[in-house]
Amino acid sequence: MSEMIDKLQMYFQYPYVRYAMIVGLLIALCSSLLGVTLVMKRFSFIGDGLSHVAFGAMAVATITGVTNNMLIIMPVTIISAVLLLRTGSNTKIKGDAAVAMISVGALAVGYMMMNIAAQSGNKRMTSNVSADVCSTLFGSTSILTLSLTDVWVCVAMSVIVVAIFLIFYNKIFAVTFDENFAKATGVRSDMYNLLIAIVIAVIIVIAMNFVGSLLISALIIFPALSAMRIFKSFRSVIICSVVISLICAATGIIVSILVGTPVGSTIVSADICVFFIFTITSMVLKRGK
Template sequence: MSEQLEILQHYFSYPFVKYAMIVGLLIALCSSLLGVTLVLKRFSFIGDGLSHVAFGAMAVSTVLSVSLKRASHGESLFAKFLEDTNGMVIILPVTLIAAVLLLRTGQNTKIKGDAAIAMISVGSLAVGYMLINVYSASANVAGDVCSTLFGSTSILTLTEGEVWLCAALAVVVLAVFVIFYNRIFSVTFDESFAKASGVKANGYNLLIAIITALIIVLAMNLVGSLLISALIIFPALSAMRLFKSFLSVIICSAVISVICAGVGIIVSILFSTPAGSTIVSADIIVFFGFSAVSAITRRN
């Protein structure tokens, strides 16, 4: 035990490990708050769809950066800006636009919500993978794709600027959720009654979709685009095993998500496992633990 503590103390002396922990906890907290709402509204897979859109946007950003470098012989300032921000200037607005389109398309009587998500999700993933293969910036295409999809190493390569950006976006998400808590609560449980009461339900649904898009973009560096849905869904489902009220489920979900993120990052450091997969594995273990406790409680 003392040896492992010494290893952790040694690793946390490096700034990039501290950055990974800070960003990981912030993302876990934000995703857990929205996860409860998305699960209750039966719109959980919007996270999956938007994560694939973010992957496609990342591919476009990479292709644009490579093309600009080749055209200017490595002297393009915009290409350097794209690299410094990990393409956030393209990924964030594209994902936000996709969230709006997904909501509008899902309300179309000709294209149902699940079909719209599948259409955008698969299309973005296919186009993104094709672009990365055609305009690859390195010889290790498989490694680059796996890192983006599963977040194997990107969480440990965060810069100080990315940490500040993540912190700012996390503050925005938390502020919006706290300020509009009552409205989000009413839209989550009974949208028809909320509309009858004068609440602009469509506007708050749009707000939820936009916040979800922000969380997706933040979480790409932590767990990768394929595992983001697990980070959103599992803490909420775990909390629902034992608690019934909206507020208690949210608080429990936030605690579970933050603890699992912290434990997952520490375990990944000690045993050299992928951070994203380790965090999701911790969430799965907690889910089965809470399910077992719930089953025992009901029998008694």
Template sequence: MSELLDKFQLYFQFPFVRYALVVGVLIALCSSLLGVTLVLKRFSFIGDGLSHVAFGAMAVAAVVGLTNDMLLVMPVTIICAVLLLKTGQNAKIKGDASVAMISVGALAIGYLLMNLFPTSSNISADVCATLFGSTSILTLTQFEVWLSVALSAVVVIIFILFYNRIFAVTFDENFANSTGIKANAYNLLIAAVIAVVIVLAMNLVGSLLISALIIFPALSAMCVFKNFKAVTICSVCISIFCATAGILFSIIVSTPVGPTIVVADIAMFAVFRVIGAINSKRNKI
């Protein structure tokens, strides 16, 4: 045990480990806040679609030679998020189909561009790092840390300020409209916030695993709690715990950071599923 503590003490001397924990906790907080809304709105897979859009935009930024790819990635992802949530209500192309279309389309275009116009000698490593996160959370700069703090603060403040309206829009848009809440405007707001969270989360787990960060904490909490507030709070706690445990475990045991966090989320889901089953049996008796 003391050996493990010594190791932690040693590792915490490195700024990048502290940065990873700060950013990891913030991303986990933001993604779990939105996860509940997205799962309830039947948009669980939007995270996957938008992360592929961000991957495609990153490829374009690299080909164009942008030094700060955020300038392109963020607006493109926000526009696609808005389009996806809008076309979700369109009868011609249903929500799941449009997410799938944009998801595979952006992934294919991104990979094609990276191959046609390679910006480094090791394309497979670049692709692997973007898709699976690799060690990107452990290679953050101080600027990226502060950017994550600022964007996370914006996400949390928006969630606090518009909590009641987001709640209303999440459960029944027609009812929300009839009570004077502009459901479309709040859908746009949710879309923009989702895009911000996804671009941030790409650093943590990579674009292929973002959905896990959004879905698992919310679903785990829903197994045990039945009201929106309790589910949201529980989801945040689960997400932060899994992200912290995943990051610490991966640096100690030298496993890939992203998949380790996702496995922690899966394990937590299994635990909450069992607790939920026991609770429902007790209630029946």
């Protein structure tokens, strides 16, 4: 035990480890807040779909040589999120089908463009593309190269996300549970759906470099599903989801340091373990009644 503590103390002397912990906890906080809303609105898969869109946008940015790829990734992901959350009963393509279509399409186009670039004969581009694909899909390397600027950007965006959620909590609650009733009472549900879409897109783009585009949906969904196993009220589920997400993020980062496993997949594994624990606890509590 003392050896593990000494190892953690040694690693936390390095700035990039402290940066990873800060960013990881902030992403976990933001993901858990909006994850409950997505699960209850039956848009759980939107995180996976938008992460694939972000991957496709990253491929375009890499191929075109854009210095700051966020100039392409962020707008494209936000637009896709708006289009997906606006799909309703009056559209020919339903929400789940739209998510699947955009998700698979963006991933396929992104991979194809990366493949074309890799076969172009440019060795420098081939090397960069390979690194970008690995980092974007699995979040395996970029978390170790976070700068202080990246941390402050994540802090600023997290503060904005939390502030939006707290300020518009009642409206988000109304839109989440019964959008038609919310409209009847005068709530501008379309505007709040747009707000939710933009916030989700921002969270996904930030989290993409941390856990990877293939694991983002798990980070959003599992804490909410775990909390819903035991708690029933919206506020209780939100609070429990946040606590679970923060604990799993911290645990995953610490375990990845001690064992040497990938950060993103370790965090998701912790979320899965908690989900099974809460599921078993829920079954025991129901039998005890």
